[in-house]
Amino acid sequence: MSKYNKLWEYIQKEECFSLTFDEIENLLEFPLDHSFLSNKKECISYGYEVEKISMKEKKILFSKIQIRKLEKGDEKTLIQVTKKFRNEVISKEKATSILENKDIWVTVAYSQKNIMGYILAYVLKRIDNGNDMLMIYHCFVSDSYQGHHIGQQLMEKILEDAKDMHYTFLITQENNKAANALYTKCNGQLHEQNKNIYYWYQNAKPKL
Secondary structure (H helix, E strand, O other): OOOOOOHHHHHHHHOOOEHHHHHHHHOOOOOOOOOHHHHHHHHHHHOOEEEEEEEEEEEEEEEOOOOEEEEOHHHHHHHHHHHHHOOOOOOHHHHHHHHHHEEEEEEEEEEEOEEEEEEEEEOOOOOOOOOEEEEEEEEEOOHHHHOHHHHHHHHHHHHHOOOOOOEHHHHOOOHHHHHHHHHHOOOOOOOOOOEEEEEEEOOOOOOO
16 A cells, blocks of 8 residues: 555545645645655546646646547547557548547547547447447557556446447457456456457347
8 A cells, every 4th residue: 555545535535636745744644755756656546647746836736537538629639649659640630530430439548748548449330220339449558557547447438438339349369468357357258259359248248
């Protein structure tokens, strides 16, 4: 257990965005020191990120982590996602065309300063009268944010958004132990015949 847990829990409960050094020290009951710098990322697991430490004003600013599906108007964010995670620059026109397409879902985790991770998914149409299916194509978390439950929060968000789908699935690799542990933790079920496919059954179990 970190000695700063009491602070992170307080920020999460009270939805704080700014605390002075004195307020933090009174809460923790010990003085701040350089260990705060090496432990500040613990805050991410509680839904916040340390945005700025002001020595002049003697206070720390926090920003809340947002996790949501992008929509039209979020072109700038989508362009940042493709540049950071795909190492490509797309035009605003392409970003708009993607965001206007209701069959392409881009769910992003971000704070005031940084994009932490994203999920790309596609809606697949059925030929019968059943609800559509959702295929999760990419799930990426930046190296510097791994280990702070960002992937889990992204998965939980997209599964909640897909609750009316026939089912949601993704294709993985058996040797990708970290990813597979995440999918299992999020209640994914392995295909009975193909151990590279995880399913989340919303309305029906797919025929094998």
